[in-house]
Amino acid sequence: MRLVKVAATQMSCSDNQEHNIQKAELFVRKAAKEGAQIILLQELFENLYFCQKEIEEQYALAKSLEENKAILHFQKIAKELQIVLPISFYERQNNARYNSIAIIDGDGEILGVYRKSHIPDGPGYEEKYYFNPGDTGFRVWQTMYAKIGVGICWDQWFPEAARAMALMGAELLFYPTAIGSEPHNAQIDSKDHWQRCMIGHSASNVMPVIASNRVGVEVIEDSSISFYGSSFITDATGGILKEADRTEETTLVCQFDLDEIEALRTSWGIFRDRRPDLYKPLLTFDGVNQVQ
Amino acid sequence: MRLVKVAATQMSCSDNQEHNIQKAELFVRKAAKEGAQIILLQELFENLYFCQKEIEEQYALAKSLEENKAILHFQKIAKELQIVLPISFYERQNNARYNSIAIIDGDGEILGVYRKSHIPDGPGYEEKYYFNPGDTGFRVWQTMYAKIGVGICWDQWFPEAARAMALMGAELLFYPTAIGSEPHNAQIDSKDHWQRCMIGHSASNVMPVIASNRVGVEVIEDSSISFYGSSFITDATGGILKEADRTEETTLVCQFDLDEIEALRTSWGIFRDRRPDLYKPLLTFDGVNQVQ
Numbered sequence: 001m002r003l004v005k006v007a008a009t010q011m012s013c014s015d016n017q018e019h020n021i022q023k024a025e026l027f028v029r030k031a032a033k034e035g036a037q038i039i040l041l042q043e044l045f046e047n048l049y050f051c052q053k054e055i056e057e058q059y060a061l062a063k064s065l066e067e068n069k070a071i072l073h074f075q076k077i078a079k080e081l082q083i084v085l086p087i088s089f090y091e092r093q094n095n096a097r098y099n100s101i102a103i104i105d106g107d108g109e110i111l112g113v114y115r116k117s118h119i120p121d122g123p124g125y126e127e128k129y130y131f132n133p134g135d136t137g138f139r140v141w142q143t144m145y146a147k148i149g150v151g152i153c154w155d156q157w158f159p160e161a162a163r164a165m166a167l168m169g170a171e172l173l174f175y176p177t178a179i180g181s182e183p184h185n186a187q188i189d190s191k192d193h194w195q196r197c198m199i200g201h202s203a204s205n206v207m208p209v210i211a212s213n214r215v216g217v218e219v220i221e222d223s224s225i226s227f228y229g230s231s232f233i234t235d236a237t238g239g240i241l242k243e244a245d246r247t248e249e250t251t252l253v254c255q256f257d258l259d260e261i262e263a264l265r266t267s268w269g270i271f272r273d274r275r276p277d278l279y280k281p282l283l284t285f286d287g288v289n290q291v292q
Numbered sequence: 293m294r295l296v297k298v299a300a301t302q303m304s305c306s307d308n309q310e311h312n313i314q315k316a317e318l319f320v321r322k323a324a325k326e327g328a329q330i331i332l333l334q335e336l337f338e339n340l341y342f343c344q345k346e347i348e349e350q351y352a353l354a355k356s357l358e359e360n361k362a363i364l365h366f367q368k369i370a371k372e373l374q375i376v377l378p379i380s381f382y383e384r385q386n387n388a389r390y391n392s393i394a395i396i397d398g399d400g401e402i403l404g405v406y407r408k409s410h411i412p413d414g415p416g417y418e419e420k421y422y423f424n425p426g427d428t429g430f431r432v433w434q435t436m437y438a439k440i441g442v443g444i445c446w447d448q449w450f451p452e453a454a455r456a457m458a459l460m461g462a463e464l465l466f467y468p469t470a471i472g473s474e475p476h477n478a479q480i481d482s483k484d485h486w487q488r489c490m491i492g493h494s495a496s497n498v499m500p501v502i503a504s505n506r507v508g509v510e511v512i513e514d515s516s517i518s519f520y521g522s523s524f525i526t527d528a529t530g531g532i533l534k535e536a537d538r539t540e541e542t543t544l545v546c547q548f549d550l551d552e553i554e555a556l557r558t559s560w561g562i563f564r565d566r567r568p569d570l571y572k573p574l575l576t577f578d579g580v581n582q583v584q
Contacts, residue, residue: 117570
């Protein structure tokens with residue numbers, strides 16, 4: 001038996017960076033008090049979701065791994081509480097900028113950084129303006145409590161990312177997120193569609209998915225987004241165990257037996273019966289030309 | 293607007309091949325009467341699910357494409373009713389045997405054959421005993437009514453198969469199936485897990501999934517399986533539109549506007565934002581060694 005307790009937080013963010021970090025700490029301490037050992041904060045929680053509009057001044061929000069305040073802050077908390085904390089941040093390295101996540105282990109050390117691979121772009125979600133496409137490839141991390149894979153927001157729509165992390169040995173998949181209404185079309189509500197993609201990753205890879213999304217209405221210039229929360233945690237077959245509503249600020253905590261899940265994953269035979277010899281179309285955009 | 297009506301059938305099968313074909317025809321005619329243009333019959337409906345036990349005599353059930361009775365029978369029906377019929381069959385070619393599907397177009401012509409890529413193997417589902425792993429790779433078919441992809445049963449657990457067909461231009465994904473209880477462990481009920489995998493393929497590829505499963509209890513020697521039906525059709529975001537229960541013999545019919553779905557798929561940007569340059573781990577079994 002190899003028990004691990006995981007948590008997802010859900011909160012609103014303001015334009016006060018200091019305040020956002022303090023609020024995140026409150027929810028992290030709350031989850032830790034409930035026994036959570038790996039706690040997922042949402043995407044880019046230090047700021048408003050600035051990608052809502054293309055504003056040149058906002059490039060200055062990007063900091064190097066060493067300069068980012070949230071990471072420095074939560075390294076201390078991780079060490080104090082002996083918890084694993086993936087911390088999402090806007091990363092600058094030289095002339096490149098990334099949507100990144102630093103994985104802080106339970107001793108406060110940084111295991112490394114993953115840079116978001118899939119970058120969305122559309123009204124309200126202008127991420128191609130702010131971020132280079134991630135150059136790290138998918139990564140997994142042997143933390144004190146489990147081997148984890150972490151995708152960032154839009155990554156969660158891509159079965160390739162989840163499968164790659166599962167193949168590399170991930171036992172749990174984490175997705176920090178910022179998603180809500182579509183400013184150009186109030187009719188669109190992607191909440192169910194968003195959840196179903198990750199339910200699929202969980203079911204197809206036979207492992208829990210932990211998703212953390214923000215709540216609250218954020219206005220930037222003439223645009224606004226209502227972030228729909230609905231953070232959730234699945235069991236190893238894609239069944240939702242815990243789910244937050246669209247507005248509450250909360251933490252979700254679930255316990256898993258990783259040995260039991262591994263036995264299920266093995267017995268189900270999916271990772272035995274794959275056909276990599278037939279998967280070359282996945283390396284194309286269009287089913288025809290292989291991307292180098 | 294490009295409307296198409298699709299159907300999934302759900303029925304029990306007996307050890308009488310002639311009777312199974314007649315019953316399948318009844319359901320096909322019923323669905324066609326409701327306007328269905330592409331009608332999915334379940335996997336290997338000509339026979340009991342013979343893979344429940346390893347019995348040497350059952351190798352004789354395999355026939356060449358030209359000799360298979362169901363295909364000859366349904367070519368006439370397809371032409372008469374101007375309907376597309378993917379017909380699952382146990383295929384023999386020389387010394388190889390496959391779990392195959394022949395795609396009959398609305399004029400009765402065979403567009404080609406796909407051979408099941410992912411072959412399960414476990415108590416009650418001894419498919420590696422009966423079938424070579426499919427050698428066709430994933431295929432899509434430009435039928436009279438839509439470009440379709442067809443996976444066979446166990447294929448439906450693999451996001452790679454669905455994604456490959458979507459990349460190759462499939463507009464609808466069809467999965468004929470034979471799945472039910474696990475003879476070695478009455479506690480296992482995979483129905484929700486099974487559905488969630490396909491819900492994920494639908495959501496992640498932004499296209500409907502049509503799944504047809506058998507019902508009924510089949511006994512072979514000392515073993516029995518209760519096939520759990522639960523055939524279903526999703527919308528383009530993974531939402532279940534129609535679902536059969538675990539025991540009824542029935543047909544499900546849904547209509548889609550393929551132009552509307554294509555517009556949604558395009559606007560959502562998933563096929564623009566993929567990163568084939570990062571997907572090489574998918575060509576491995578273990579995250580390390582690339583399979584040739």
